Amino acid sequence: xxxxxxxxxxxxxxxxxxxxxxxxxxxxxxxxxxxxxxxxxxxxxxxxxxxxxxxxxxxxxxxxxxxxxxxxxxxxxxxxxxxxxxxxxxxxxxxxxxxxxxxxxxxxxxxxxxxxxxxxxxxxxxxxxxxxxxxxxxxxxxxxxxxxxxxxxxxxxxxxxxxxxxxxxxxxxxxxxxxxxxxxxxxxxxxxxxxxxxxxxxxxxxxxxxxxxxxxxxxxxxxxxxxxxxxxxxxxxxxxxxxxxxxxxxxxxxxxxxxxxxxxxxxxxxxxxxxxxxxxxxxxxxxxxxxxxxxxxxxxxxxxxxxxxxxxxxxxxxxxxxxxxxxxxxxxxxxxxxxxxxxxxxxxxxxxxxxxxxxxxxxxxxxxxxxxxxxxxxxxxxxxxxxxxxxxxxxxxxxxxxxxxxxxxxxxxxxxxxxxxxxxxxxxxxxxxxxxxxxxxxxxxxxxxxxxxxxxxxxx
Amino acid sequence: xxxxxxxxxxxxxxxxxxxxxxxxxxxxxxxxxxxxxxxxxxxxxxxxxxxxxxxxxxxxxxxxxxxxxxxxxxxxxxxxxxxxxxxxxxxxxxxxxxxxxxxxxxxxxxxxxxxxxxxxxxxxxxxxxxxxxxxxxxxxxxxxxxxxxxxxxxxxxxxxxxxxxxxxxxxxxxxxxxxxxxxxxxxxxxx
Numbered sequence: 001x002x003x004x005x006x007x008x009x010x011x012x013x014x015x016x017x018x019x020x021x022x023x024x025x026x027x028x029x030x031x032x033x034x035x036x037x038x039x040x041x042x043x044x045x046x047x048x049x050x051x052x053x054x055x056x057x058x059x060x061x062x063x064x065x066x067x068x069x070x071x072x073x074x075x076x077x078x079x080x081x082x083x084x085x086x087x088x089x090x091x092x093x094x095x096x097x098x099x100x101x102x103x104x105x106x107x108x109x110x111x112x113x114x115x116x117x118x119x120x121x122x123x124x125x126x127x128x129x130x131x132x133x134x135x136x137x138x139x140x141x142x143x144x145x146x147x148x149x150x151x152x153x154x155x156x157x158x159x160x161x162x163x164x165x166x167x168x169x170x171x172x173x174x175x176x177x178x179x180x181x182x183x184x185x186x187x188x189x190x191x192x193x194x195x196x197x198x199x200x201x202x203x204x205x206x207x208x209x210x211x212x213x214x215x216x217x218x219x220x221x222x223x224x225x226x227x228x229x230x231x232x233x234x235x236x237x238x239x240x241x242x243x244x245x246x247x248x249x250x251x252x253x254x255x256x257x258x259x260x261x262x263x264x265x266x267x268x269x270x271x272x273x274x275x276x277x278x279x280x281x282x283x284x285x286x287x288x289x290x291x292x293x294x295x296x297x298x299x300x301x302x303x304x305x306x307x308x309x310x311x312x313x314x315x316x317x318x319x320x321x322x323x324x325x326x327x328x329x330x331x332x333x334x335x336x337x338x339x340x341x342x343x344x345x346x347x348x349x350x351x352x353x354x355x356x357x358x359x360x361x362x363x364x365x366x367x368x369x370x371x372x373x374x375x376x377x378x379x380x381x382x383x384x385x386x387x388x389x390x391x392x393x394x395x396x397x398x399x400x401x402x403x404x405x406x407x408x409x410x411x412x413x414x415x416x417x418x419x420x421x422x423x424x425x426x427x428x429x430x431x432x433x434x435x436x437x438x439x440x441x442x443x444x445x446x447x448x449x450x451x452x453x454x455x456x457x458x459x460x
Numbered sequence: 461x462x463x464x465x466x467x468x469x470x471x472x473x474x475x476x477x478x479x480x481x482x483x484x485x486x487x488x489x490x491x492x493x494x495x496x497x498x499x500x501x502x503x504x505x506x507x508x509x510x511x512x513x514x515x516x517x518x519x520x521x522x523x524x525x526x527x528x529x530x531x532x533x534x535x536x537x538x539x540x541x542x543x544x545x546x547x548x549x550x551x552x553x554x555x556x557x558x559x560x561x562x563x564x565x566x567x568x569x570x571x572x573x574x575x576x577x578x579x580x581x582x583x584x585x586x587x588x589x590x591x592x593x594x595x596x597x598x599x600x601x602x603x604x605x606x607x608x609x610x611x612x613x614x615x616x617x618x619x620x621x622x623x624x625x626x627x628x629x630x631x632x633x634x635x636x637x638x639x640x641x642x643x644x645x646x647x648x649x650x651x
Contacts, residue, residue, distance in 0.1 A: 006629065007597045009571040010578065014598050017575035018488035019495055025505050026483055029512040030476060036517065037474055392521065433518070 050369055050399075054292065054347055204452045209279045209293070213422060215444015217273030217299035219338070222425055225270035225441055271300030271337060273442045279346065287355055291348040291364070299442055301338045303378065338377030340430065340440060342398060344370035350406075361407040361420075368424070370398040379431050398428040404446060418448040464528045471519055483512060486529060490536045496579050496594050497540035499550075499587070511539035537599060541591065541609060550587050569629055572636045581631050589624030596621050 218225030277295020284290055348366030372394050379393035404422030411417075426440035467485075470478030487508065494507040514535050522531055544550040571578065582590055591610065595601045596617070601609070603617040610617070 006568045006571070006625070009568075010597045011600070013571060013573075013575050013578050014492070014496065014582075016489060017492040017579065019491040021487045021491045021508055022505065025509050026480070026487065028509050029483060029516070030479055032509075032513045033479055033516045034476065036513075 050347075050367065205283045206452075207281045207283075207289070208451045209281065209291070209448050210451075211275075211277055211279065211293075211295075211446055211448045213275040213444055213446035215273055215422075215442060216270040217301060217340075217440065217442045218268065218270040219301045219430060219438040219440055220268055221437075221439060223423075223441055224268075224439075225443075268438075269302040271302045273297065273299035273444065275344075275442075275446075277344070277346070279348075281350070284349075287352045289350045289352075289362075291346070291350060291366070293346045293348075295344050295346060297340075297342045297344060297370070297442070299340045299342070299440055301340075301377070301440075303338065338375065340372060340375040340377055342370040342372050344368040344400070346402060348402065358411075359407040359409075361405065364402075364404050364406065366402055368400045368402055370400060372396050372398050372430070377430070393432055395428055395430060395432050398426055398430070398440070400424050400426045400428075400440070400442075406446065406448060415449065415451040418450060420446060422446045465524060468519060468522060468524075468528065471516065479516060482515075486532050487512070489529065490532060492575075492579070493533060493536045494540055496582055496598070497537070497544065497591060499583055503543070503547075507536070507540045507543045510543065511536040514539055533599075537595070538609075544587060544591060569633055569636075571632055573632060577635065578632075581628060581635065584631070585624055585627060588620055589627065592617055592621045593624040593628065597625070 216225055275295050275297040277293050279291050279293025279295075281289045281291035346366055346368040348364045350362045350364035353361045353363060373396065374391070375394065377394075379390060402422060402424045404420055406418040406420035408416045408418045422444065424440075424442040428439070430438045430440055467478055467482055471482055490511060491504060491508050494504040494511065495501070498504045498507060511532075515532050518535070522528065573581070582593060585593060592606055595606045595609070596603065603614045603621070606612075606617040607614040
C-alpha cells in the first residue's frame with residue numbers, strides 16, 4: 001500500500017516536471033512579443049489617419065469659396081507700369097457709347113494704373129449700389145477686355161496712389177475694393193440696363209444640430225442583437241469576490257451587480273441604448289454636407305438568463321477540498337445587464353436625396369471614433385478564463401461606422417426637426433482579448449433639431 | 461533568487477533580456493505541462509509558444525498576489541484547452557457524452573515510473589480523458605470547474621475521470637511490471 005494516494009503521486013511526479021524546449025520556440029516567442037510591441041505603436045496610425053482626414057475634410061469644407069475671397073491682387077513693390085491692366089478694345093470713335101457687361105467675379109486692377117478706365121468707373125459708381133461702366137464702343141455682348149475690373153466705391157474719392165506707385169491692395173471683404181468684386185450681374189445689353197452688383201443670397205452654409213437617439217443595442221457580430229450562447233465556456237466572476245483558484249488569487253472588481261457565480265451558457269440579448277449629441281454641418285455642394293459632432297452614448301446589452309451558483313462563490317468554493325457539489329446547485333437565474341458608455345466624435349457626410357422637396361430626405365454615412373470610458377460590462381479575462389468587471393479589459397478606443405436616414409417632419413423659423421432610422425456598428429472589438437469577439441450594434445430612431453445658420457451675407 | 465517583481469516590471473517595459481529571462485525561467489516546466497495535454501511534441505511546442513505569447517500579452521494583469529509560475533501555468537492550461545478545441549483532430553475526441561456515473565475504484569497503486577514515462581502514458585489516453593485527468597489529478601481543478609472549462613456537465617467530468625483513472629492505473633501496473641509502456645495505445649487515441 002503506497003503512502004500517498006494515486007492522485008498525489010501523479011501530482012508529485014508531474015507537477016514540476018520539466019522538458020527542454022527547443023531554441024526556435026524561444027526565438028519565435030520573443031520575436032512575436034517584439035512585433036506586438038511595434039504593432040501597438042502602429043495602432044495609432046488609424047487614429048492619425050482619421051484626424052488627418054478630418055482636418056483635410058474640415059479645410060476643404062470650411063475654406064472660403066474663391067467667390068467669397070477678396071479679389072484684389074496683392075502686388076507689393078512693383079511699379080505701376082508692371083501691373084496688369086486690362087487690354088482695352090479698340091473703340092471706333094463713331095460708335096455710340098454702349099454698356100459693357102462685365103464678367104462675373106472679375107479680377108482686380110488698380111484703377112489708378114489704368115487712367116483710361118478711371119473716369120468712367122468713378123463717375124458711374126455709386127457706393128455699394130451698382131457698378132456701371134460706360135464706354136464708347138460698339139454694342140457688343142460682352143467685352144473680354146473687361147475681365148478685370150476694380151472700382152473705388154466712394155465717388156470723388158481722392159487718388160490714393162500715384163499713377164506710378166507700386167500697388168499694395170489687401171482689401172478686407174468689406175473694403176471698397178473687395179465690394180467691387182462681389183458677384184456681378186448684368187442686365188444684358190438687350191435690357192438696356194446697367195451692370196449690377198447684386199450679390200445674390202445663397203443657401204445657408206452652416207447648420208447646427210442637437211440630436212437624441214434611442215433604440216436597441218446588442219453585442220456580437222454584425223447586426224447581431226441576440227447572439228446565442230457563447231461557445232467559450234468561462235466563468236463569471238462574482239462581484240467583489242476574492243478567491244483562490246489552483247493557487248492563483250482571483251479578485252473580482254467591486255461595484256458590479258452580479259451577486260453570484262454564474263456560467264455563460266446563456267444567450268446575449270439586446271438592451272436599450274440612447275445617445276445625445278451636438279453637431280455642426282457645412283454645405284459642400286447643393287446636395288452634400290459634411291458634419292462633425294460630439295455625442296454621448298449609453299448602450300446596454302443583456303446576458304442571460306444565466307444560472308447562478310447559489311450563495312457560494314465559484315472560485316472560493318472550488319478550493320475547498322472534499323466539497324460535494326452534487327447536482328448543479330443552480331439556485332438563481334438572472335439576467336446581467338452590461339452597460340457601455342462612450343464619447344464619440346461622429347464624422348458624417350450626408351447626401352440630400354431630394355433637396356427641393358419639403359421633407360428634404362437625406363442619407364448620411366460616416367465613422368465615429370469613440371472612447372469607451374466607462375461601464376459595468378462583464379469582460380473576458382483570459383488570465384482567469386472568466387468574466388470580470390474591469391475597465392482594464394475594455395478596448396477603450398472604439399471605431400464605429402454609422403448609416404442613417406433623416407427627413408424633415410417639422411419646420412419653423414430658423415430651423416427644422418428631422419427624424420429617421422439609423423444603424424451603428426462597432427468595427428472594434430469591445431473586449432481586448434480573444435477568443436471573445438463582441439462588437440457593439442446599435443440601431444434605432446434619431447431625432448434632430450437643426451438650427452440653420454443665416455444665409456450668406458447680402459452683397460452691398 | 462530571481463526578483464519576480466523586477467522581472468515582470470522589466471518585461472512590461474519591453475526589455476528583451478528580461479523577457480528572455482522570464483521565458484528561460486518557466487519554459488521548461490511549461491513545456492512539461494503542454495506535453496501532457498497534447499499528443500505530439502510539435503503540438504506541445506505550438507501550445508508553449510502560443511501560451512507564452514499570451515503570457516507576455518497579459519503580463520500587465522499579473523497582480524503579484526500569487527506566484528508568477530502558477531499564473532503562467534494557468535494561462536498555459538487554458539491555452540492548451542483552447543488549442544484542443546480549435547484543432548480538428550482533437551475536437552472529435554473532446555465531444556463528451558453524458559455518461560452514467562462510473563463506479564469509482566478506490567485503488568491507489570504505487571507509481572514507480574519516471575515522469576516522462578508517466579506523461580507518455582497519460583498522452584495515450586483519449587483526448588477527453590487526458591484533459592480531464594490532467595485538470596483534476598495534476599492541476600487540482602474540481603469537476604465543477606472542469607465542467608465549466610470544457611462546457612460539460614460536472615457528472616460527465618466525474619465519470620470520464622473515473623474511466624481515465626482506471627485505464628491509467630491498468631497501464632501503470634502493466635508498465636511497472638514489465639518496465640515498459642503498454643504496446644497498445646488507448647482505446648481511441650492514436651496520434
